Amino acid sequence: MTPTTLPAAPRNGMRVLDLCSGAGGAGMGYFLAGFDVVGVDIRPQPNYPFTFHQGDAIEYVREHGADFDLIHASWPCQHHTALTKGTNKGREYPDLIPAGRAAMLATGRPCVLENVQGAPIRRDLTLCGEMFGLRVIRHRYFEIHGFPTLQMPHLPHRGRVAGCRHGKWYEGHYFAVYGDGGGKGTVAQWQTAMGMHWTDVRKEIAEAIPPAYTRHIGEQFTAHTAASVPSPEGVS
Template identity: 60%
Template structure:
């Protein structure tokens, strides 16, 4: 049976990748920094160069360009360092090569908000809103889940006031923010214990949801076999030996 393949650009430790894999995709990750804990095939390279050389071998391209140009914590600069916005280049390359794509980033980034996901939609211990632009050529974007009301605040100190709540802050250190073990549990990411990788990751549940939508409604789902739902069930949740 043919399995869909996703090229995971700016892959970091593989939060997005694991969601695609759980939905039945074969995954190849690319990052300019070595990621020894990445649980799938990994290519050390510039993401845009890899996109030009490899993208047409895949059914889908997922890109999570660095968010520092947009996040409220840096707003494009940090102690004199300027961060480049790679989203426009990423989109242009996807359009040029005619590949289906998903671009993910933080609120405030310059992407279409085709889909907005939150940890509470999946019963997670983080809120972590993320926007997704989906370029599924010729088909509708994935269905937007209903945004469920948050059960309470994020735990930690803000403006001199400590609040306890059901969610942890999966960024930074101190001030009541989540530690490594708490972030692993809250986001369902167990294969890395590197603090910086966890703070940059998105929960696999997000991309598992997107991947299942792509399999059933995207171009791959529409053309690979007549019955996308049967195929989805057959590909669901393969086993993974993370020690191998």
């Protein structure tokens, strides 16, 4: 998907900075909520569907963050994942959350930090794919500064995640959108499960969050901003 083939979405006149953007899972959600999106990532992201800058996210937010209405960051999470503490134990990964949070807060702009379960961020909001009717579970925590958000009910999961476990195949309502083995599903199934049809690269889909998550957050921010604007004198 290119900027000329983005889905139709109403615009709200605001800009969001999408740090550690990856291929744009978070960015797409904000776009669908009405924002103009600018992404930053240390790695090239040829499938990112919005304006993109390759570079250090902490340096970029320090220099340009105050120019945006909202800042979102998905700081690298490998340091905190269950795999790092289990299968990949012993490998070293950077923890950019403390420095990244400090740089974001220094801008004075409302901001959102997203990360995996186990990451040292506040759990102001917890989202799950089932809340949005997706066929992926993907629990994520969100630390939110500067505006309130609505915590959706955490619905019961509908059965298993499809795939192989200890040599046995299990049918399931959800797909495991990560890794390569265990009958994880086709690329098309991953795209549909996540709501990410602009890239067909497994790694990009696996590292993203569903756009539905940030669409929800972006709509909450827009509603809060609209409610905070004083009415013209004499108008109630």
